[in-house]
Amino acid sequence: MITGEQILKTVSGLLHQGLAAAGVSFLAPVVDRVAAAVAMFLGISVFVMFLVWMERKVSAHMQSRIGPNRVGIFGLLQTVADAIKLTIKEDIKPVKRDKVPYYIAPIIAFVATFMGMVVIPFDRGVSVQDLNIGILYVIAITGFTVIAILSAGWSSNNKFALLGGFRSAAQIVSYEVPLVLSVIPIIMVTGTLNLSAIVEYQAAHGYWFTNPLYAIPVLVSFLIFITSATAEANRAPFDIPEAESELIGGFHTEYSGVKFAMFFLGEYIAVIVSASVAVTVFLGGWLPPLPMLGFIPGFVWFMVKLVVVIYFVMAFRWTFPRLRVDQLMAFGWKVLIPIAILNLLLMGVVELFLAKGA
Amino acid sequence: MGAILRYFKDIGLGLWNLFVGLSVTTKYFLTMKVNTQQYPEERLPLPARSRSMIKLIYDGEKDQFNCVACMMCAKACPNSCIKLEGVRMPDGKRRMTTFKLDFSTCIFCGYCVEACGFDALTFVSEEYENSVYKRGSLLQDEHAMKWARPAHLAPKPEEAAPVAAGASAGA
Numbered sequence: 091m092i093t094g095e096q097i098l099k100t101v102s103g104l105l106h107q108g109l110a111a112a113g114v115s116f117l118a119p120v121v122d123r124v125a126a127a128v129a130m131f132l133g134i135s136v137f138v139m140f141l142v143w144m145e146r147k148v149s150a151h152m153q154s155r156i157g158p159n160r161v162g163i164f165g166l167l168q169t170v171a172d173a174i175k176l177t178i179k180e181d182i183k184p185v186k187r188d189k190v191p192y193y194i195a196p197i198i199a200f201v202a203t204f205m206g207m208v209v210i211p212f213d214r215g216v217s218v219q220d221l222n223i224g225i226l227y228v229i230a231i232t233g234f235t236v237i238a239i240l241s242a243g244w245s246s247n248n249k250f251a252l253l254g255g256f257r258s259a260a261q262i263v264s265y266e267v268p269l270v271l272s273v274i275p276i277i278m279v280t281g282t283l284n285l286s287a288i289v290e291y292q293a294a295h296g297y298w299f300t301n302p303l304y305a306i307p308v309l310v311s312f313l314i315f316i317t318s319a320t321a322e323a324n325r326a327p328f329d330i331p332e333a334e335s336e337l338i339g340g341f342h343t344e345y346s347g348v349k350f351a352m353f354f355l356g357e358y359i360a361v362i363v364s365a366s367v368a369v370t371v372f373l374g375g376w377l378p379p380l381p382m383l384g385f386i387p388g389f390v391w392f393m394v395k396l397v398v399v400i401y402f403v404m405a406f407r408w409t410f411p412r413l414r415v416d417q418l419m420a421f422g423w424k425v426l427i428p429i430a431i432l433n434l435l436l437m438g439v440v441e442l443f444l445a446k447g448a
Numbered sequence: 449m450g451a452i453l454r455y456f457k458d459i460g461l462g463l464w465n466l467f468v469g470l471s472v473t474t475k476y477f478l479t480m481k482v483n484t485q486q487y488p489e490e491r492l493p494l495p496a497r498s499r500s501m502i503k504l505i506y507d508g509e510k511d512q513f514n515c516v517a518c519m520m521c522a523k524a525c526p527n528s529c530i531k532l533e534g535v536r537m538p539d540g541k542r543r544m545t546t547f548k549l550d551f552s553t554c555i556f557c558g559y560c561v562e563a564c565g566f567d568a569l570t571f572v573s574e575e576y577e578n579s580v581y582k583r584g585s586l587l588q589d590e591h592a593m594k595w596a597r598p599a600h601l602a603p604k605p606e607e608a609a610p611v612a613a614g615a616s617a618g619a
Binding site for chain 2: 148151152153154155156405406408409410425429
């Protein structure tokens with residue numbers, strides 16, 4: 091049986107041997123991080139390209155269409171063609187832009203979400219940095235996107251972009267709260283913020299949904315988490331910052347070419363990060379769905395679960411109509427947060443009186 | 449108490465509605481039903497009487513056009529885009545010699561086809577890709593518009609009768 095940890099050990103062992111042969115083994119920690127970053131970047135870019143293709147195919151088949159089918163087999167290379175087109179496009183800039191934030195915004199949007207991938211455990215022992223405050227780190231670092239969106243909206247010197255930025259600030263600040271509140275019940279039970287430790291807890295105690303005590307609160311938490319994560323990633327039905335029928339493109343109205351591609355990449359990476367956290371925390375990460383399927387490596391199960399969760403996020407986008415701004419705020423503050431707090435209370439009661447007493 | 453119950457009822461109802469919507473889209477996604485027609489490769493069969501192009505009917509048995517150059521089509525044309533000439537044959541019947549229809553001004557109103565009393569002009573259904581690179585190519589003569597009616601489109605006896613009556617009345 092091959093595991094992700096063995097592959098990782100082999101690759102890093104080869105790297106370290108090479109460094110030792112060159113007599114620069116003191117560089118090993120740096121080279122490890124750089125290699126991990128490059129591998130992550132390439133892997134994520136390819137995965138995002140696949141996801142864009144998948145989103146177009148999913149939306150097409152939901153609307154009785156075919157979707158991309160001209161470039162490559164089943165249109166798989168369509169996104170590659172789109173990426174080439176985006177990179178060679180002319181970069182059109184507003185004359186009266188605020189130069190520094192205008193250039194920094196797409197970089198923040200990309201980097202802030204990309205940094206979230208650092209703590210995701212793809213398999214047992216396979217993550218760039220297994221932080222002991224993993225969940226806190228992910229939620230904190232992906233919250234940076236609001237700075238990118240707000241500065242993009244402000245520096246474009248465009249009323250639609252500015253409105254998009256304001257809406258985004260209101261939305262992300264509101265939905266950060268239920269996002270955190272929905273993860274707390276899990277942390278209460280597992281007693282750790284470490285993502286791989288949460289998966290190990292599920293490995294030891296079974297899946298959340300197989301335990302009748304935890305099934306209901308964890309399901310509510312999962313639904314709240316997916317909803318808030320969709321809102322955090324600015325995806326429909328919560329895409330009011332870029333609502334194209336109202337605000338043209340919202341905060342990225344004045345961006346084109348590579349800068350737009352970075353916003354686009356950032357949005358998809360945000361989806362990947364939130365879905366990865368959802369898979370890790372609620373669906374058992376790299377664990378096989380049935381013990382007898384353990385011969386398949388863990389990272390395969392992780393990717394399968396990830397794609398299933400992302401499919402549902404895509405299905406939301408192509409099914410539900412966009413919320414109005416006031417509806418969005420009402421939904422966040424009047425529904426998600428009270429339910430999340432009640433759920434927290436329920437989980438506390440379950441944990442204190444039923445699980446521990448039994 | 450009632451307000452609290454209504455609050456939870458609304459949330460449950462909302463969730464149920466979202467579930468119904470998702471089930472519809474998921475059903476469509478899983479059945480993979482495709483309504484798109486891949487146009488250049490696939491073509492839908494057009495109804496036999498759809499109006500794509502105007503053609504001059506050529507009678508293969510008699511080796512001549514049905515047109516007798518009565519000028520009714522040219523007079524009926526609102527844009528005057530039909531120009532034609534004819535001669536009187538030795539047997540006393542008139543025959544069309546040149547026929548020009550300028551499709552760059554034609555609006556496909558069909559008045560010429562309606563006005564024709566000799567079953568000489570008709571709409572065809574299959575030739576609907578009529579874009580050209582030069583405007584001059586739209587000026588078509590009788591050779592370009594020559595069209596032999598296939599057997600399955602031959603007028604039925606009851607349909608052909610009024611044409612014959614009209615022909616005899618016009619003669």
